[in-house]
Amino acid sequence: MSHLEDALTRKLRAFGPLGNDELSMLEELQKFRAQIAAGKEVVYEGQQHHAAYILREGWACSYKRLRDGGRQIIDIQIPGDFLGLRSLLLRTSDHSFVTLTDVEVCKINTEGMLDMFRASPRLAVALLWAASRDEAMVVEHLVGIGRRDAFERTAHFLLELGARLKLVGYGTGDSYDCPISQSVLADTLGMTAIHLNRVLRQLREAKVVNFRDGKVVFPDIARAAEITGFDLAYLDHGPVTHEPA
Amino acid sequence: MSHLEDALTRKLRAFGPLGNDELSMLEELQKFRAQIAAGKEVVYEGQQHHAAYILREGWACSYKRLRDGGRQIIDIQIPGDFLGLRSLLLRTSDHSFVTLTDVEVCKINTEGMLDMFRASPRLAVALLWAASRDEAMVVEHLVGIGRRDAFERTAHFLLELGARLKLVGYGTGDSYDCPISQSVLADTLGMTAIHLNRVLRQLREAKVVNFRDGKVVFPDIARAAEITGFDLAYLDHGPVTHEPA
DNA sequence: CGTTATCTTGATAGAGCTCAATTTCAGTGG
DNA sequence: CCACTGAAATTGAGCTCTATCAAGATAACG
Numbered sequence: 001m002s003h004l005e006d007a008l009t010r011k012l013r014a015f016g017p018l019g020n021d022e023l024s025m026l027e028e029l030q031k032f033r034a035q036i037a038a039g040k041e042v043v044y045e046g047q048q049h050h051a052a053y054i055l056r057e058g059w060a061c062s063y064k065r066l067r068d069g070g071r072q073i074i075d076i077q078i079p080g081d082f083l084g085l086r087s088l089l090l091r092t093s094d095h096s097f098v099t100l101t102d103v104e105v106c107k108i109n110t111e112g113m114l115d116m117f118r119a120s121p122r123l124a125v126a127l128l129w130a131a132s133r134d135e136a137m138v139v140e141h142l143v144g145i146g147r148r149d150a151f152e153r154t155a156h157f158l159l160e161l162g163a164r165l166k167l168v169g170y171g172t173g174d175s176y177d178c179p180i181s182q183s184v185l186a187d188t189l190g191m192t193a194i195h196l197n198r199v200l201r202q203l204r205e206a207k208v209v210n211f212r213d214g215k216v217v218f219p220d221i222a223r224a225a226e227i228t229g230f231d232l233a234y235l236d237h238g239p240v241t242h243e244p245a
Numbered sequence: 246m247s248h249l250e251d252a253l254t255r256k257l258r259a260f261g262p263l264g265n266d267e268l269s270m271l272e273e274l275q276k277f278r279a280q281i282a283a284g285k286e287v288v289y290e291g292q293q294h295h296a297a298y299i300l301r302e303g304w305a306c307s308y309k310r311l312r313d314g315g316r317q318i319i320d321i322q323i324p325g326d327f328l329g330l331r332s333l334l335l336r337t338s339d340h341s342f343v344t345l346t347d348v349e350v351c352k353i354n355t356e357g358m359l360d361m362f363r364a365s366p367r368l369a370v371a372l373l374w375a376a377s378r379d380e381a382m383v384v385e386h387l388v389g390i391g392r393r394d395a396f397e398r399t400a401h402f403l404l405e406l407g408a409r410l411k412l413v414g415y416g417t418g419d420s421y422d423c424p425i426s427q428s429v430l431a432d433t434l435g436m437t438a439i440h441l442n443r444v445l446r447q448l449r450e451a452k453v454v455n456f457r458d459g460k461v462v463f464p465d466i467a468r469a470a471e472i473t474g475f476d477l478a479y480l481d482h483g484p485v486t487h488e489p490a
Numbered sequence: 491c492g493t494t495a496t497c498t499t500g501a502t503a504g505a506g507c508t509c510a511a512t513t514t515c516a517g518t519g520g
Numbered sequence: 521c522c523a524c525t526g527a528a529a530t531t532g533a534g535c536t537c538t539a540t541c542a543a544g545a546t547a548a549c550g
Binding site (some may be wrong): 032051065066070072074083086087088089090094095115125129130132133136138139140141142143145147148189190229 | 309312313315316317319331332333334335339340370371374375377378380381383384385386387388390391392393436474
Binding site (some may be wrong): 180181183193194197198199 | 529
């Protein structure tokens with residue numbers, strides 16, 4: 001692994017400092033690891049008794065299929081994200097997960113998680129905070145698809161993805177590795193791959209963002225944020241205990 | 246009130262039977278009630294230290310505004326739904342809430358809720374189940390906006406709303422009172438009010454659904470479900486403890 | 491009754507989709 | 521080493537769905 005700490009730990013640090021005991025609890029929680037190859041379905045829609053996972057390395061996505069064969073990707077998961085936490089309590093999973101790259105996951109042990117919650121309420125709150133933030137991202141995605149045009153929506157999404165990656169220690173802020181195809185991105189943004197391709201060219205020509213050869217580069221990220229109405233401090237939802245401004 | 250039980254209790258019954266002690270805990274949780282008139286903002290985007298609520302009577306909606314003045318409604322809340330539970334842990338609320346009718350809410354007492362969780366894990370799980378189901382609805386909404394055309398999306402949403410209402414004791418399944426304007430519905434479905442108006446006419450002429458005078462009526466709900474790919478059993482996410490089929 | 495929000499309809503423009511074809515490039519096998 | 525293959529990316533032409541602009545009709549309301 002190229003990092004000293006796992007992505008989830010880095011993410012939770014954004015919420016607040018973690019003590020040594022909490023760090024070892026997080027380590028313990030992620031003890032049972034598994035490798036999965038790219039393109040595998042981890043959980044399928046309608047599956048019963050499905051598990052939840054923490055994604056440690058690699059990318060995955062959650063999606064729903066429609067009758068006409070199309071699919072809508074709900075969210076792209078990067079290291080440190082949960083898979084399937086939301087639907088753990090539903091009888092059947094309401095959507096599918098597929099790996100986009102080779103990944104390392106660890107199955108969430110429900111008992112172990114509950115024990116941890118009892119032992120460290122602060123860690124529990126941090127985890128719930130992370131889950132809430134993931135939900136907020138889905139909401140932002142909904143707003144983007146509903147009310148932003150393709151140009152703005154695409155740039156906005158790529159900016160957001162960059163901010164998420166930076167939080168867990170990937171990318172520089174101005175650029176990041178992005179191992180997904182145009183068709184995956186199109187299914188995420190609710191448009192056809194053909195149209196996305198044209199939009200990506202416009203974005204390149206407008207010097208807003210370059211999506212190419214598995215890399216995303218912002219020539220001028222402040223300008224890109226300005227054009228698309230992206231709040232660069234967006235993901236900086238600190239802990240609720242902060243003082244009002 | 247026209248019902249013996251409050252909406253939240255009716256909703257949780259769908260998850261599993263509730264004992265007398267649990268019923269009284271739910272009663273206790275909803276002790277501090279407040280009335281709010283239609284059209285009031287309950288929580289605004291960016292608000293700090295906002296509270297969460299249970300909606301007991303009436304309708305509300307959560308939304309985000311965009312720079313161009315437009316808004317996207319994320320979800321419409323009906324009796325028994327939570328307001329703002331998702332963002333309770335974020336420093337600032339990531340979206341606003343406004344009442345669509347006169348409503349009765351009760352502020353969620355975080356302490357009281359946690360006490361309740363300790364006293365009845367089963368009730369805790371039931372509440373988390375309800376919250377998960379609400380999230381699943383947002384996801385379904387995302388899929389609809391991303392991949393369904395206006396005709397199908399509109400019918401699908403109205404079917405879903407009917408199913409939700411029925412679960413908490415409103416409407417007959419084939420019809421329900423729907424006190425929202427076309428422009429609110431348009432902002433929900435991510436289209437202009439003008440286009441929605443045309444789509445509603447098409448739906449009426451196709452005898453799929455009638456949206457008129459504050460009432461929604463399905464002349465043939467099975468056919469409507471068939472046409473729009475709506476699973477009439479969709480919201481019947483029973484408890485996770487069910488045996489596999 | 492005037493005022494204002496909501497609903498309705500028409501005409502036109504534009505964003506994004508569909509169908510079709512071509513190019514690029516990493517594998518893969520001969 | 522090079523032809524073959526298949527997935528991903530790219531470009532063009534035409535059409536459909538939805539937005540925009542404009543104008544009435546209806547209905548709630550002080």
